[in-house]
Amino acid sequence: MSFILLLLLYVTRFDKSMCSNHTTRCNEKDRETLLTFRHGINDSFGRISTWSTEKDCCVWEGVHCDNITGRVTKIDLKPNFEDEPIRYLKGEMNLCILELEFLSHLDLSLNDFDVIRITSIQHNFTHSSKLVYLDLSNSLITSMDNLDWLSPLSSLKYLNLSFIDLHKETNWIQAVSTLPSLLELQLSNCNLNNFIIGTSFKYVNLSSIVTLDLSYNYFTSHLLDGFFNLTKDINFLSLSGNNINGEIPSSLLKLQNLQYLLLAKTQLKGSIPDGIGQLINIKGLDLSGNMLSGFIPSTLGNLSSLNDLSIGSNNFSGEISNLHFAKLSNLDSLDLSNSNFVFQFALDWVPPFQLSLLSLKNTTQGPHFPSWIYTQKSLQDLDLSNSGISLLDKNKFKDLIERITGQLILSNNSIVEDISNLTLNCFDLRLDHNNFTGGLPNISPMANFVDLSFNSFSGTIPHSWKNLKILYHISLWSNRLFGEVSLHFSDLNQLEIMNLGENEFSGTIPILISQKLEVVILRANQFEGTIPPQIFNLSNLFHLDLANNKLSGSLPHCVYNLTQMDTDRVYAWRPATIDLFTKGQDYVYDVNPERRTIDISNNSLSGEVPLEMFRLVQVQTLNLSHNNLIGTIPKEIGGMKNMESLDLSSNKFYGEIPQSISLLTFLGYLNLSYNNFDGIIPIGTQLQSFNASSYIENPKLCGAPLSNCTTKEKNSKTATPSTKNEDDDSIREWLYLGMGVGFAVGFWGICGSLFLIRKWRHAYFRFIDRVGDKLYVTLNVKLNSFLRN
Template identity: 30%
Template sequence: MNNFSGTIPPEIGNLTNLIYLDLRINQISGSIPSQIGSLVKLQILFIFDNHLNGPIPGEIGQLRSLTKLSLGGNFLSSIQASFGNLNNLSLLYLYGKLSGPIPSELGNLKNLNDLGLFYNQLSSPIPRELGNLKNLNYLALSNNQLFGPIPSVLGNLKNLKYLILSNNQLTDPIPSELGNLKNLSLLELSNNQLTGSIPSSFVNLRNLKNLILADNNLTEEIPSFICNLTSLIGLDLLRNILKGKIQQCLGNISSPQYVMMSHNNLSGELPPSNRNLTSLKVLDLGRNNLKGAIPQCFGNMSGHLEVLDMQHNNLFGTLPTAFRIGSALRSFNLHGNRLEGKIPLSLENCQRLEVLDLGDNLLNDTFPMWLGTLPELRVLSLRSNKLHGPIRTSGSEYMFHELLILDVSCNDFMGNLPTSLFQHFRAMRKIDPSKKPPSDDEVGYYQNSIAVVTKGIVLEVVRILFLYNTIDLSNNKFEGHVPIESLDLSGNHLVGEIPAQFASLTFLAFLNLSYNHLEGCIPQGPQFHTFENNSYEGNDGLRGFPLSEGCGNDGHDSVSEETYAGSALDEESNSEFLNDFWKGALMGYGTGLCIGLSIIYILISTGNMKWLPRIIEELEHKIVMGRRKKQRRQRNYRRRNNRF
């Protein structure tokens, strides 16, 4: 990599004695000149990760001495059939923007060891001729638009170690001939439309380390022999229609690191002991039909277990209590079961814990303020349990500093909302652009998900640690005032006018609406008169006090008695409602977040939804009566001042 720019000159064809040409990872643009076909002695050609475009010249088929060719990461438009003439080729990588079919002539490359045509827009069946590539070790056709069945002749590739066909539109059952690939280390067929059962011939895949069949339409029972594959490290069967007893797999599995089988129809009870799972890092069995008590041994496994997801099953009993000091646990999700008892204090030992979701259970406890000491905790969901009592804060300043989602709705919490609790939520006040989600291509990657209620709609949010900031305190028995004194919506793309009701938020000590696209008149009222120019700067369409551009008679020194009286009346009409029912506040929208979602959504209620129509009806009545009262006062004011 030398950061070259410009184009490949046609004169390159004059270098007829050239053996090695490496132009990878530069800023080269334009098309590949046809004269490159004159380099008849060329053995290695690397031009990947540039800005080349146009078709691949058919003249490349003249490079009979070529052993390694990579043109990936460009904007080339098609694969030439002439590639089938490159008889000495051992490595061929073409990834990027290629379209059209896979040429059957590639089956002529008898010396090919590696064939990578991934991340393109190739649209065709997989050519049967690829079954002729007997020396192939690596075949990756993932992330294309390939369709039709997987050719059974791929079972002839006895030297194949990696077969990656994921993220296509492949159909029909998995051919049993793939069980002949005894050297196979990775088989990835996820995110297709494959049907039928897992072939029994897979019992022969004794060297298989990762079996990834997620996101298909596979049915029948999970074959028990899969758990006897002694080399297996990762088993990913997520989101299929598989059924069967779970213990036949977990009881025999040898030394896996990742077992992910959520979103299936698995049943049965979890085995009481899993002594063989000494290397397990991820266990995801959520959204099945599992039943029985949750094994206490999961607490003892926390020294190596990083993810335990059993959400939406029929598990009962109490939570594991023996979480070790130095626990590796990052995500603990038992949402939607029938668990009882208290939240175990030993969870305080899980200092790496990021996600704790115990919602929709029968837990009976007080608020676990001690969880606030966990330095990495980002998600805490305790919704829909039997939690009770006041939420009392600790004297420590270091509580819940990384928390992004807090959901304690639908419990029996009571008393005043602790002001100091909200002051601890430092991570909710800003967006860290350096934090990015892990790559989808990482083998065994587990995606955290959690149910978030927004505007009455339950959404399952994936990658929650990087997108959402949410607080939900609804359906409890909280009292008193909302302990929020700051509203910061700066640095976003908000449009329209500032709602007039904002002037009635008498508890606001700080307001920042700067650098948006707001317009119209700034609402006037006692509280708004305390905010300075910097609260509104960067909004070219705003007018009125405290900005220099006036909005009628709303300048601070020229606010008429009529305007002030009307504003005060609006405050009188709305403040009681806003004090009783503060539906939500949008705080801390981070600048530069391209997805544009950072929400603090606060809901406070009395625990009985029947009050909602009454409050709305009272609000409508107050608004109508307030307008009439305002009109009467304005008429009286005009009469007193002879302004008919």
């Protein structure tokens, strides 16, 4: 019994101790510093709402405290990318947070901070900094003037400022060299273009560095031997994306601890030195995208620890065979793309490695599919685009492509195969520009990019495609597919690019479509019915092509909420390639939200064009030709000042062409032919530069470049004055009219009275007689006087 009582007493004291410890955890000084940091943040997503509702700062989101002292030791406010939507912090990043006395870990990366405030940290530090880890990378901070604030952080081992503009900081290398404990330095994409690798490096102390990333700063400098004497313990070095020029220095080969050497896209010249085999610990080697030449040294095959090898996109020559890879048993990733090698792999060669990634794009492999690739059971990403393949082992090929879960890219080959009975499990599928036949394959619900264009697929879209919930790009252009598509795309809410052109799809245009659509191409199918108003409510849409279908009815009279087409706002977008039709011709074009297009030509649309369409001021290509549209061209068309291609031909438009159309100074293609326009073509630099074919078959239309108008037409046109002239003419007409009426009234007022009143008539005649007599007497007197003289 006494044991039980003792146990209960212990539990009670322990519970009270825990409760008491919790209530005293938050240090008031730390709390005030955090609230100062919080003051400049725009927390529109409520990410750190607990910072204002909870008194204990140790339970605030992203804040971690020491269990014993209750002091803040770690702050991690990096956004969680599993959230929907992702909750970014915005506003001001105040580095007063570095004043936290026991802070050892600070991660503010990947947020949307656009301003940074650097207080006089050196003067505010009354203690020795315990900060070990600092990551401010990938925020939206446009510029940081200096790095002097780093000097008190003597314990710092990890520093990542990648994607922060440091071009104003000319002494950054001296600033980071004041950090004696620094092991890892990440300054990728920091615009360090004024950085020069010179002899001064021998006075810089970076001996502790083991990881150095200066990639994509675009500085111009040679790699001097002294640069690689900074530290002999370095195991990760990335200088990719800089203008290094020159050859690979021999001193680099003395870095025996080096595990990763990344020198891609640095304009290196010369050959790979034979001494490359001395880097026995190397795991990752990237020399791609340079101007290296010569043969691949056989010593490359001695790097038995190598996991990742990328030497594509150079000017190498000669053969490459299985002998170069005989000892590379740990190889996991191989990139030989864009190379002129003569590939001499034995037909029965079984590599000593199992790759997860292989890229041989833009190389000569064909006509046979490389047999050794069939042996790669762990392959997740395969790129054999444009490699001349036409022949393959059907069974082995099908097994291989079903196993791939990452990227499967076989574009621009001549593969003929029926894969309709397969289920492809990759998330990125590109089989375009081949000759695949049969029905479409089943595709994994994890797919987000599918391009099967320019093949010979036939049949309908598989029912299973309804499950592609994260698909954002689909291109089935130029196949032999048919059937209705409404049901297949109703649940694809992430879709951004939908290209179904050049097939035989029928039915109506889907009404339930993704609100994220940016590109809609249904060109050259058998779609019928009206155009749903929902199409013109897609705020991200910048390319709409519904041409060459059987659409009828009038254009929707609705709010044209096409934000991309009526403002200069540009949304984030993913690179892709689609087929655009503009300026009277077609061409392949990389998707670019700055190119706005509407093409609904070659249908049976009728009625007037809603005025809202002519208010989409950012549209560059507008094609409404070959329909039954009526009405006049509104003067608002002059506001579409980015217009480069305008085709209204073969409709029933009438009336005069508005003078405002001459404001379209970027117009490179114009077709108004086969309508009922009348009057004279407005005078404008652009309008007269087109030949007569742009205006023909408008019987009442005249003016350059058509034949001259008749005198009557010219007078009629030129008699159309400005508003001011019209007012002046009107006043003049009323003045003349008033004078005429006044004269008539005066004349008949006097003469009528003489005829009607006898007394006035007799008086008038007596007055005339007296005047006559007086004139007679005066004339005789003057005449007699003249004769006497």
